[in-house]
Amino acid sequence: xxxxxxxxxxxxxxxxxxxxxxxxxxxxxxxxxxxxxxxxxxxxxxxxxx
Numbered sequence: 737x738x739x740x741x742x743x744x745x746x747x748x749x750x751x752x753x754x755x756x757x758x759x760x761x762x763x764x765x766x767x768x769x770x771x772x773x774x775x776x777x778x779x780x781x782x783x784x785x786x
Contacts, residue, residue: 739777757777
C-alpha cells in the first residue's frame with residue numbers, strides 16, 4: 737500500500753490526500769512509478785538485500 741501525498745484524478749474517481757492505493761488499484765491513466773516520481777504517492781520502499 738502506498739500513502740497518497742497529493743490528490744489526483746483517475747479515469748474513474750478522485751483519490752484524495754491521506755488515502756492509500758495499491759498496485760492492484762485501477763489508477764489509469766497513471767502508473768505507480770509515475771505517481772511516485774511526481775510525489776503524488778510515497779515512493780515504493782526498496783527491498784533490502786543481504
